Amino acid sequence: MKSLTGVLVALLALLHYEIWLAPGGVMSFFRVRGELAAETQINQQWQQRNQALIADIQALKNGNQAIEAHARADLGMIKPGEVLYQLP
Numbered sequence: 001m002k003s004l005t006g007v008l009v010a011l012l013a014l015l016h017y018e019i020w021l022a023p024g025g026v027m028s029f030f031r032v033r034g035e036l037a038a039e040t041q042i043n044q045q046w047q048q049r050n051q052a053l054i055a056d057i058q059a060l061k062n063g064n065q066a067i068e069a070h071a072r073a074d075l076g077m078i079k080p081g082e083v084l085y086q087l088p
Helices: 001-021 025-063 064-074
Strands: none
Touching: 001 025, 025 064
C-alpha cells in the first residue's frame, strides 16, 4: 500500500510539473500572453503613426495650404512683403 501511495505521489508531482513548469504549461502561457500584450501595444502605436502620415499625405495632395505650412515650418520660407523675426 505504501508503494502505491509513493507511485501516486510521484505521478501527481510529475503532472504538476507538466502543468506549471514544462514548456507549453501555465507559466509559458502567461509569458506569451504578456509578450502578446506588449506587441499589441506597439502595433497600436504604429497604426496611430501610420494614420497621421496618411492624413498628412492627403493634406499635401489636396491643397497648397499644407505645402505652405511645411515650407514655413521646416524651411523658414516667408511670403513677399513679410518680415521674419527669429528669437533665440
